[in-house]
Amino acid sequence: xxxxAVEDAxxxxxxxxxxxxSGAQAEAELCARYRRRIYLYGLRQLRDAAAADDLxxxxxxxxIERLRAGAIEDADKLGGFVLGTCRMHVINRRRGEARRSRxxxxxxxxxxxxxxxxxxxxxxxxVRACLxxxxxxxxxxxxxxxxxxxxxxALGRELGxxxxxxxxxxxxxxxxxxGCVKGEEER
Amino acid sequence: MSTDHPTSSSLxxxxxxxxxxxxxxxxxxxxxxxxxxxxxxIHRTAGAVVALVRRGEVGSGGTSxxxxxxxxxxxxxxxxxxxxxxxxxxxxxxxxxxxxxxxxLPGDPPERVDMLVLDAEGHEMMRVDxxxxxxxxxxAIFFIPAGPVKDEPSAVTRYVLVRPGxxxxxxxxxxxxxxxxxxxxx
Numbered sequence: 001x002x003x004x005a006v007e008d009a010x011x012x013x014x015x016x017x018x019x020x021x022s023g024a025q026a027e028a029e030l031c032a033r034y035r036r037r038i039y040l041y042g043l044r045q046l047r048d049a050a051a052a053d054d055l056x057x058x059x060x061x062x063x064i065e066r067l068r069a070g071a072i073e074d075a076d077k078l079g080g081f082v083l084g085t086c087r088m089h090v091i092n093r094r095r096g097e098a099r100r101s102r103x104x105x106x107x108x109x110x111x112x113x114x115x116x117x118x119x120x121x122x123x124x125x126x127v128r129a130c131l132x133x134x135x136x137x138x139x140x141x142x143x144x145x146x147x148x149x150x151x152x153x154a155l156g157r158e159l160g161x162x163x164x165x166x167x168x169x170x171x172x173x174x175x176x177x178x179g180c181v182k183g184e185e186e187r
Numbered sequence: 188m189s190t191d192h193p194t195s196s197s198l199x200x201x202x203x204x205x206x207x208x209x210x211x212x213x214x215x216x217x218x219x220x221x222x223x224x225x226x227x228x229i230h231r232t233a234g235a236v237v238a239l240v241r242r243g244e245v246g247s248g249g250t251s252x253x254x255x256x257x258x259x260x261x262x263x264x265x266x267x268x269x270x271x272x273x274x275x276x277x278x279x280x281x282x283x284x285x286x287x288x289x290x291x292l293p294g295d296p297p298e299r300v301d302m303l304v305l306d307a308e309g310h311e312m313m314r315v316d317x318x319x320x321x322x323x324x325x326x327a328i329f330f331i332p333a334g335p336v337k338d339e340p341s342a343v344t345r346y347v348l349v350r351p352g353x354x355x356x357x358x359x360x361x362x363x364x365x366x367x368x369x370x371x372x373x
Binding site for chain 2: 004034036037040042043080081082083123124127129132133135136137139140142143144145146147148149150151152154156158159160167168169170174175177178181
């Protein structure tokens with residue numbers, strides 16, 4: 001009934017395998033399929049790499065537990081279920097974070113923020129070389145967006161242009177950078 | 188799954204925390220491998236950019252928002268604020284991550300400003316087109332990685348801000364940095 005490689009299985013087939021109690025491989029495949037998306041969602045919502053990593057573990061544990069219990073009614077909507085679980089955990093974390101913030105206000109934060117994904121050194125070399133080739137305004141826009149974490153409105157104020165124009169500059173700069181890096185990789 | 192994919196610009200905005208279409212983009216992302224891959228590439232690129240700044244390995248024009256963020260990250264940025272026509276004596280310290288020149292403009296900046304970098308004899312070494320001007324601070328801010336500067340000898344460098352026009356460059360202001368080499372032990 002559950003023959004076939006799990007890599008090729010639909011989400012619904014994975015759900016059926018896990019609920020049927022023969023799902024170790026299916027669980028591993030489900031984790032591989034959703035781990036990265038959960039992480040990126042967590043990074044976007046929590047702005048902290050360690051918290052995003054924790055979110056991945058929490059969400060996958062919850063999802064698998066619910067699948068084993070056969071608690072998902074519509075197996076074709078697994079993505080929506082995972083997203084809903086992400087949102088629930090983020091809300092819970094924010095409640096905890098509010099308490100943590102009150103403690104940090106009292107005792108200070110000993111951490112140096114480090115939520116980047118630097119990749120390997122070869123990646124960094126390629127990105128550095130391509131950044132140097134960008135027009136100065138493009139390079140500055142990317143640094144302001146990614147490093148200073150400015151949204152479109154704030155970027156526009158910094159560059160002296162409208163938010164819409166700033167988003168165009170930002171997107172164009174990213175496209176140029178990624179195009180250059182891709183070219184470097186293919187050399 | 189919706190086949191109405193968000194644009195890569197929308198995904199970039201979502202990644203950076205902008206609220207537009209947040210719910211729709213998230214719902215789509217959890218069902219779409221292709222958009223997940225686009226987002227993953229954005230994340231990798233952003234991570235590399237951030238890492239390069241934190242390692243002190245990228246130079247750029249910028250604004251005070253960038254310098255403020257560097258300060259929050261406890262990066263060592265050696266600032267020089269230079270008025271039009273002024274010469275500043277500068278050096279680099281062993282612990283510096285970046286050197287930043289803050290070139291004060293003499294008035295409201297024109298729509299476009301280019302920067303010429305000249306050696307002590309006035310020969311053009313580099314031209315940077317359409318530099319970023321911090322409009323509120325009336326400054327053109329440039330920062331460079333301190334690492335390579337630590338090995339450089341003493342030298343005079345001149346910076347000229349110009350407004351390019353159909354009839355050539357119109358000088359806005361010039362500045363001089365008189366750099367003393369880092370001594371052993373900095």
